[in-house]
Amino acid sequence: MTTANAANISPANRTRGSSKQANSYAMALLALATVLVGLGTIIVSVALWRRLLSPLSSVPGPALASVTRFWHVRHVLKGDQNRALIRAHEKYEVSVSHPDGPKKILLATLHKADWYKVATFPDGRYMNPFAATDPKVKNELSKHVAPAYTLSNVLQSEEAIDNTIALLLGLLDKFAKSGEPVRLDEFVSFTTSDVVGEVVFSKPFGFLKKGADIAGAFAASEAQSAYVSAVGFFRWIHVLLLANPVMTGLGIVPWGHIIDTAMGAIKERQANPDGRFDASSHWFRMLKQNPGRMHRHEIDSAAFNAVAAGSDTVSSGIQAFLYYMMRHPNAWRRARQEMQDAGLGGRQGPISFADTQGLPYLQACLKEALRIFGPGAMGLARRAPPGGLEIGGQTFPEGTTLSVHPWVIHHSKEIWGDDAREFNPERWLSTDAARLDKNYVPFGLGYASCPGQNLARMELAKIGATIVLNYDLRQVDPKQDMRYKAFFSLIAHMPPCYVERVRKNL
Ligand code: HEM
Numbered sequence: 001m002t003t004a005n006a007a008n009i010s011p012a013n014r015t016r017g018s019s020k021q022a023n024s025y026a027m028a029l030l031a032l033a034t035v036l037v038g039l040g041t042i043i044v045s046v047a048l049w050r051r052l053l054s055p056l057s058s059v060p061g062p063a064l065a066s067v068t069r070f071w072h073v074r075h076v077l078k079g080d081q082n083r084a085l086i087r088a089h090e091k092y093e094v095s096v097s098h099p100d101g102p103k104k105i106l107l108a109t110l111h112k113a114d115w116y117k118v119a120t121f122p123d124g125r126y127m128n129p130f131a132a133t134d135p136k137v138k139n140e141l142s143k144h145v146a147p148a149y150t151l152s153n154v155l156q157s158e159e160a161i162d163n164t165i166a167l168l169l170g171l172l173d174k175f176a177k178s179g180e181p182v183r184l185d186e187f188v189s190f191t192t193s194d195v196v197g198e199v200v201f202s203k204p205f206g207f208l209k210k211g212a213d214i215a216g217a218f219a220a221s222e223a224q225s226a227y228v229s230a231v232g233f234f235r236w237i238h239v240l241l242l243a244n245p246v247m248t249g250l251g252i253v254p255w256g257h258i259i260d261t262a263m264g265a266i267k268e269r270q271a272n273p274d275g276r277f278d279a280s281s282h283w284f285r286m287l288k289q290n291p292g293r294m295h296r297h298e299i300d301s302a303a304f305n306a307v308a309a310g311s312d313t314v315s316s317g318i319q320a321f322l323y324y325m326m327r328h329p330n331a332w333r334r335a336r337q338e339m340q341d342a343g344l345g346g347r348q349g350p351i352s353f354a355d356t357q358g359l360p361y362l363q364a365c366l367k368e369a370l371r372i373f374g375p376g377a378m379g380l381a382r383r384a385p386p387g388g389l390e391i392g393g394q395t396f397p398e399g400t401t402l403s404v405h406p407w408v409i410h411h412s413k414e415i416w417g418d419d420a421r422e423f424n425p426e427r428w429l430s431t432d433a434a435r436l437d438k439n440y441v442p443f444g445l446g447y448a449s450c451p452g453q454n455l456a457r458m459e460l461a462k463i464g465a466t467i468v469l470n471y472d473l474r475q476v477d478p479k480q481d482m483r484y485k486a487f488f489s490l491i492a493h494m495p496p497c498y499v500e501r502v503r504k505n506l
Pocket of ligand 1: 129130142196305306307309310311313314317374375376380381442443444445448449450451452453455456
């Protein structure tokens, strides 16, 4: 019996037992200390090698950034990586802010950096053009998907886009009447999300009709952007947590209202492919014409990528345009006058894309807004090819990750002059415009550049022109700056404004 056995244990036995126990604790502690010292030695050696001996040790930069990714990831999570990188480049003049960067890194068809692999959807098994790092694989996958956004295809949705913009104007009119301040950041984001819904699967997400966020979709998508942008540097964590077949099989990944609606709409579209010609019509047509070469999951990925890449980006661009125009009333007046001179003054509703093409000053203002406040907030990262890559006198060995950051390039005084940080649309109308264009990279450049840029330019021009012609905006607090989070794309929050409808004597 247990009690009898316990009574039989002598004090000597007890002492021997506890000294045995003490010995095994000591051994365990020694083993733990050995592992910790070993790990510490490895970490310190790697850090010292990176800092002092690696072929990149001569590249100046923040000490922490030279030994670990945590410097960058900390700024990604804070949402200020664009400014932190500009500060670092100013202080250390890292060579990829060199004017040759866009040509030698983006136009040279290099492999993309491993960060992009985080974009497989729904899990690591399913490749798509954004996640593919090998240019050949990327181009093969894009072949079926990207033509959905050619200008002629996007123009087929112009009427639906106009109906969406009309809902936005209805909301603005309501606020103009009541005199209440309007949260344009929200309304513009509702609009660009609903436009993606229309253009991709002829089904808006319903934000504008409701005039409100649905099921906290925008708050959730901000958290998702922060997560994806940071975890891309440690993809194994993402695979372990979410992007694995078990999670996909169980269907418990919390994508939220927008992705759930998108996936539902794609299924509806597959069952009834004869709707308006939209992006998913194009994809299902490609799937039918390329059996064995295109797969059904590529359509889900394409829809996911459109939703992830096509809403916050355009919203930030439109907000940047309105914000800088509001702060430069002369530019606002001149753009409006240009439209009146072009015979568009009487238009109350959405301006057509064709009409916006005849407005050079408005186009210069839009271009300048994307330069000074680019919606792409992460470096476009590539890997140095075999034989290495020479930029600005520095040679980077094969495999080095090199990135061109739109904000760093667009804010470089070396490229744009002393007024690099000022909103100056005139620069695009000067004789210098062709030189400047070579360093203008809001949509990236080369084989991996943004496939949705026709749609983005169309939305920017139509919404920007329509608001400038028909409304006056005034900040509630003129001192309040633009707020934003710089994840992979930038999520902007322009300050609240009063809105007034321009009176027209028609
Ligand atoms: C002003 C708005 C936009 C900006 C500034 C922008 C910018 C960019 C940039 C910089 C990239 C990455 C390029 C690289 O990695 O080198 C990208 C990728 C991408 N963008 Fe955009 N974008 C915008 C709007 C849109 C829209 C409206 C769509 C479509 C609905 C879209 C769809 C995509 C997709 C699918 C990718 C992934 C690349 C691929 O699949 O080939 N974007 N965009």
